[in-house]
Amino acid sequence: MANSMNDRGRHSTKLFHHPATSSWFKGFSQFALSLGLVCALGTLPAKSAERLSFFYPPFGQFSITVDDLEIFVNEGRVTDSFATYAAQATPEQLEQLRTLLGERFEVQPFTVYQFTRSPIGKTLLVRLSHILKTEPNKSDFLALRAAFNQAVLSEEGLTIVNVLRQFPLDTIHLDLQRVFLATDEIMDLLKMKESIVKVLQEQAKTEISQNPVDLKWDLRAPGRLRWQKVHFTFTHPNRENPIPVDVYRPLARHRGGGFPVIxxxxxxxxxxxxxxxxxxxxxxxxxVVAALDHPDTDTAKIQNFMAGFDTPPDPTTFINRPLDIRYLLDVLEEKSRFDPAWRGQLDLNRVGVVGQSLGAYTALASGGAQLNFNKLALECQDLENRLSFNISQLLQCEANDLTAQAYPLGDERIKAVLAVNPFANTIFGREGMSRIQVPTMVVAGTEDYITPTVEEQIYPFTWLNAPEKYLALVEGGTHFSFLPDTGALPVPKDLMGPDPKLAHPMLQALSTAFFKTHLTQAQEYRPYLSQSYAKTLNREAFKLTLVRSLSSAQLEGATANSPE
Structure with missing residues (x-):
């Protein structure tokens, strides 16, 4: 903790005067609030908080009333007691703070209840209780849960200032030291990301000069083949019900060994x-493209869980999802051999997998990445008490409850993997990622706060030993930029980012070039796997950087030279 006015000013600058920090705090806070840092339905508090108190050595005890904050939110007026703190910020930053404190999150109480029954929801709530305490040296997530419960049920709704108002004690004790630690961590992450993005951009420029290309086509445009959609179900021995699949088949007879499968x-x-x-x-x-449902994590499962009709997903999903891919390929192989409608149409020696988020984990595991139980055990200790802004690590650590053994999740029929917004750091680590031996493309977004870009995508990319690998970084891209919607999850608009429809053509073009090159060996598509083509896909909201080579040493050099 700071012991001088200079140090105090340094922390205040970090809290209020870095524009990226305000945006980051807003996005992270909205995600945490809207996805369930809220309470289970239960007894309503008899008291309401009146004051937010914090101790700042050596200057002493400070406090601000919740009334002051409510006046600021509702009227935009800075009271005398709030003026000391407000003076630290610019008018623009004060307006951001006012919006954040007063923004209402439209989340159903029962959805909130169900989410906080899950291990991830509880862990997030406990982490927050280390910052907002019932006593200076005592955390009580039950009190915080009660505050969220009252707020979500009250007329004012779920806002940050209303959560503070509904705290079931007269005074909330703010752990300012943890706030400063969190701010320092955020600033370090921002600086590291900025430095690494510059390294990627410089690497891309180098690769452009080495690989001049003659670009003939716009791969965002549809191809020349018409297609038909076919539906069927198949059986997975670990699943209770048949798994539905939609298959998109070209309306043409293949003259060779069949169409490659994705x-x-x-x-x-x-x-x-x-x-x-x-x-x-x-x-x-x-x-031939086959899109399947993973029953333990699909839209219906999560909707039923949120409505109270189902249990949350369990760690076996990390095993069953890659096996879904294997059993589907077995079914397609059988159809190709025995069903006249399918005979000669599928080349199951040339298979690619595309996945997003947990689906990207599935794609990497199917392509050969192995679960790293040593790293899981090391990094998943005492999660509730650790300061971390990596939401995906909470999900990865669910795998720590699996029996530690070598699970054969890969499939030798898979010859190429495209992973969009993957998480890979804790669950695979360097050792697990290095087992992938097929061409791999990782697609990342600079504004992805669910699976943080540097930790979960850029570093794992450097661990790949695949003979051909690509990292596509979408500046402005979020965790949801390639989704048409967010399914059953109540995601705030600010976390969605710019209109996802603007990013979809990028993924269409990249995946076409990638799979044409590495599944059909059509070398005329290889030039499109370059920064020369990537920059032609740029839009105002999204900028694309594509590199084929990046080392851990380059990343370490970038972080070592990042400005203080």
Whole structure:
């Protein structure tokens, strides 16, 4: 903790005067609030908080009333007691703070209740209780849960200032030291990301000069083949019910050994229809595309869980999802051999997998990445008490409850993997990612706060030993930029980012070039896997950087040289 006015000013600058920090805080706070840092339905508090108190050595005890904050939110007026703190910020930053404190999050109480029954929801709530305390040295997530419960049920609704008002004690004790630690961590992450993005951009420039290309086509446009959609179900021995699949088949007879096959794996709260826009596009270029539902994490499962009719997903999803891919390929192989309608149409020695988020994990595991139980055990200790802004790590650590053994999740029929917004750091680590031996493309977004870009995508990319690898970084891209909607999850608009429809053509073009090159060996598409082509896909909201080479040493050099 600071012991001088200079130090105090340094912390205040970090809290209020970095524009990226305000945006980051807003996005993270909205996500945490809207996805369930809220309470289970229970006894309502008999008291309401009147004051927010914090101790700042060596200057002493400070406080501000909740009334002062409510006046600021409702009227935009800064009271005398709030003026000391407000003076630290610019008018623009004060307006951001006012919006954040007063913004109402439209979340149903029962949805909130169900989410906080899950291990991830409880962990997030406990973490927050270390900052907002019942006593200076005592955390009580039950009190915080009660505050959220009253707020979400009250007329004012779920806002940050209303949560503070509904705290079931007269005074809330703010752990300012943890706030400063959190701010310092955020600032370090921002500086590291900025430095690493510059390294990627410089690497891309180098690769442009080494690989001049003659670009003939716009791969965002549909291909020349028409297609048809076929539906069927198949059985997974670990699943209670048959798994539905939509297959997009080119309306043509293949003259050789059949069309290459691409499997699409969706993320949490999505389904087989989420990436229909991508499936249709790839089918028009001569691929048979199969999009399946993963029953333990699809839209219906999450909706039923949120409504109280189902249990939350359990750690076996990390095993069952890649096996869904394997069993689907077995079914397609059987159809290709024995069903006249399918005979000669599928080349199951040339299979690619596309996945997003948890689906990207599935794609990487199917392509050969192995679970790293040593790293899981090391990094998943004492999660509730650790300061971390990596939401995806909470999900990854669910795998720590699996029996530690070598799970054979990869499938030798898979010859290429495209992973969009993956998480890979804790669950695979360097050792697990290095096991992938097929061409791999990782697609990342600079504004992805669910699976943080540097930790979950850029570093894992450097661990790949695949003979051909690509990292596509979308500046302005979020965790939801390639989704048509957010499925069953109540995601705030600010976390969605710019209109996702503007990013979809990027993924269509990249995936076409990638799979044409590495599944059909059509070398005329290889030039499109370059920064020369990537920059032609740029839009005002999204800028694309594509590199084929990046080392851990380059990243370490970037972070070592980042400005203080």
């Amino acid at each position: 499997i699409i794996s969706h993320g949490v709260a999505s389904n087989r229809e989420t990436f229909s826009y991508l499936a249709q596009h790839l089918a028009s270029y001569g691929f």
